[in-house]
Amino acid sequence: MNANKILSVVRREFVERVHSKAFVITTILVPVLLLIMAVAPMLLMGQSDHTARVAVVDGTSGPLAQQVVKVLRAQKIGTGATAKPRYEITLVPAQGKADSVREQLVDETGFSRASHKGKYDGVLELTADTLSSGKLTYYGSNVSSIKAMAMLQSELSKAFASVRLTQAGISLDTVGKAMRPANLSARRVSEGKLTGQSGSSAFAVAYGMGFLLYIAIISFGARTMTSVIEEKTSRVMEVLVSSLTPFQMLMGKVLGVGSAGLLQMAIWGVSALLISTQASHLAGLFGISQSTLAMLSMLSISGSMVVVFLLYFILGFLLFGALYAAVGSMCNSTQETQQYATVVTVLILIGFLSMFGTIANPTGTLANVMSWIPFFSPFVMPVRWALTSVSSVNLAGSLVLLVIGMWCCVWLAARIYHTGILMFGKKPSWRELWRWIRVS
């Protein structure tokens, strides 16, 4: 009987939430934003990745210019059949008259490709002492792109090194072997097992989860509060209170709002997953080259992580939802809630901020301490779980404390609720609040 009544309240809350305009709009809007956020950088990157026409002014006397041209011509945009050259090189010999040649070429630089054929995007000037000093100048329209410049500099360094090494008498073959770069790939290990996540993926997941928890708890928590106030002002409360206990009303409300929140997050989660797994299709759809997809590292989320996330979300939401509901029961308008709601919000903020500390140092003291405290562990623990290995004892302990903390908050909230929901006068002072808790 008891459970049935709670269920009927849960159902009502859930249906009302899910039917509300705000819910429908945010549920649709967030995946659309995700899509834009995923596609926009790809589009932007795709645009900057076109072949650059570079004139190399050769003011040297040695083999340097040849080597530079060779290295740059070897650079491709993309891989496989669709790959195109990154640079279109024109070598202009200019021994002794480098300045005048360069000035002439610079005059022809910086025009758009479509309207001015045969002109240049950039001029690279190699002078006589470039090889020894390493100094050279690039004049171009794309110098503000840090990425393009870094790439150019790194390729030029390779060319310089190989010329210097051959001049020092080392065979080209040896130089080639020596210059082969290191290729580091990072894999996360948890409790002796490979998780299949790359380092950056774990980081993205931790960040994403932290934000999701914060947004969900604060927005749905606040909705619990306003819906209690609505019940008070519309006087539905008195009918409810004649057949339901405060505990049934409180639990039903928090669970109902919470399950609407879960549904919304599930929709968001599935669409995020779809976007990341269907990235190649999306890329095709928007005419983006495959190579830029490498940036969208697949967000691989393990089953255990989903479980941990859900556990902490549900318990955390029950805790804060109950507190918010209690605040709502004490007040008659949202304006009045400020004083008490701030206390709850500050608790959430502390948890949220310590999440950043946890991301920076997942094994540090802050992360460790915070993951034991019920108010903060919902934010800190899932992030720690995503970033580093957490012992089962630690996880279980933190969960047990969270459950105890949650029950204390629900109990406290139910007592405040009991008196608060039928109070229509001015809001209580802290001292009166304490009396409510003791008396009811």
Next chain:
Amino acid sequence: MATPNVRMEHVTKRFSGHTAVDDMSIEVPSGGIFGLLGPNGAGKSTAIRLIMGILMPDAGKVDLFSTGKHGRHLSERVGYLPEERGLYKKMPVLDHLIFLGQTRGLSRADGRRQGQAWLERLGVADWADKKVEDLSKGMQQKVQFAGAMLHDPELLILDEPFSGLDPVNAQVMKDTVVELAHKGHTIIFSTHVMEQAERMCDRIVIMAKGRKVVDGPLAQVKAESGKRHVALDFSGSRELASGVLADRSLVASVDDFGASAEIELASGADPGRLLSALVACGTGLSRFQVVEPSLQSIFIAKVGAEAAHAARVEVAA
């Protein structure tokens, strides 16, 4: 008397500053219509909330159906219409009724069936799928009324059920209440409109300032008042009768309504003498009837003219 449906024993409820219900004891027998009367602020709603278990007494105890429990724990057997009406505005009417039924222990299917039946009975079936906020105030009241009776409770508690209703709706509501009483349900309703209570109630309790001042079956209350009253309707000039009405050897008090009046005869006065005096003074009469005192006059006598006047102003407003 069989076991009472509701028993309050020396119940006191204080709020900061004043005592809303003061050492009140009542017994509501099973079956019939029980009126809880009193001027505004007499403590009627507080008494009802105590019976429902929404408020806890500071002293004394409330017992429903001799189970030792109050309304909330027996919500399957008790229906309640609070004075402050309120519904979820965004909810469709029928869904709302189903929800209310569920909180009172009905299954969804039963809630739906009963909800539809009641909406039809109260003439708002066409609005079943509309949102509550789209309904007029009167219709919302009917929906709330249906919500209180959905689960066919043995005991129905209505706090000011007729306030804010137009005459047609009030009639529908009254008929429904009377019909339920005939079927053996017990109905407690509070009101400050004496005429209504007089026509409907089997038993009454009159409260004033948190205390019970009158308690008993309506007929007995009237008989015990020990007074003889005469009801007059004037057809001619009312002024001509003023001299007779002021005669203290005939008339103890007058409750003057203008075109009509209720007169309390002075002790030992003969109704026949009053009639001949009235005829002699030349005022036209369309009615002269020796009656039991009206509840209104008992109310005034017990509660005081001031409170009664306040109640009358309320009615007029």
